[in-house]
Amino acid sequence: MKNLHHYHMWANERMLDHISQFPDVFKKPSAGPFSMIARTFGHIYDVDQLWFARMKGTSLLAVGETEFSNVQEAKEAFAALYKKMSQFLALETDGDRMIFYENTEGTSFQNTLSDLVTHVVNHGTSHRGNVVVMLREAGYRSCPTDYIYFLRDIEKSRA
Template identity: 65%
Template sequence: MNQLYDYHVWANERMLDHLASYPSVFTKPMAGPFSSIARTFEHIYDVDRIWFSRMKESSEPAGGETTFSTAAEAKKAFTDLGKEMSRFLQEVRSGDTMINYRTKEEMLFQNTLSELVTHVVNHGTSHRGNVVAMLRTAGYGSCPTDFIYFLRDNPST
């Protein structure tokens, strides 16, 4: 569970570092599921915050719509959230811990912490794929963020 989340943090940081080399493309309007790459990362971040709030079984709302002006600003926010969430995951005894949470529609659900982490990681992977497509469609290169590259960069994990 922790390794999978570490991959998510690594992949976001790697993609945001790559995007910093194309500063004008980050907020440029583009065709895709979201109106820009910035909006895509804002969505990933907001969803990460919502699920982290649920993992903590917090009664406080996770917050509103985030906006990022630059890839560096997004990276800072993701790094801070990643550190907080990593600490939380290290303190939990087991990924089998059952988490009770409510959706925005107030429907009650229960899943293991490991299942929720897997969901967060899959959600991020899906939208980073959207970013790759947006970059390539606009004529820019991308960078690999596949799990195997994470393992190669982090052989001790």
């Protein structure tokens, strides 16, 4: 569970670092589920906040509409959120602990903490895929953010 969370942090940071090489593409209008890369990362951030609130036992009434002005602003916002999430998860010893929450329509659900973390990671992976397409459509290459690259990066840093 904690390793998946670290992967999610790593993948978002890696993609944002990559995009910082092409600053004009971050706010460039694009086809897809979101109007631009800035809004896509805003959505990932908003949903991460929503699920983190649920993990802590609160339910937000709506998903935000964050649109970052630039890559640095996005990196700072994610870093602050992930610091809080990492501290929270460091204290969690039971990934099977049931989390009771309501969705934005007020319907009650329950899932394990591990399930919620896995959902956050899958959601981010899906939208980073959207970003890959947006980059390619704008004429830029992407960078690999697959889980195996994260594991290799971790192994390399330990050596």
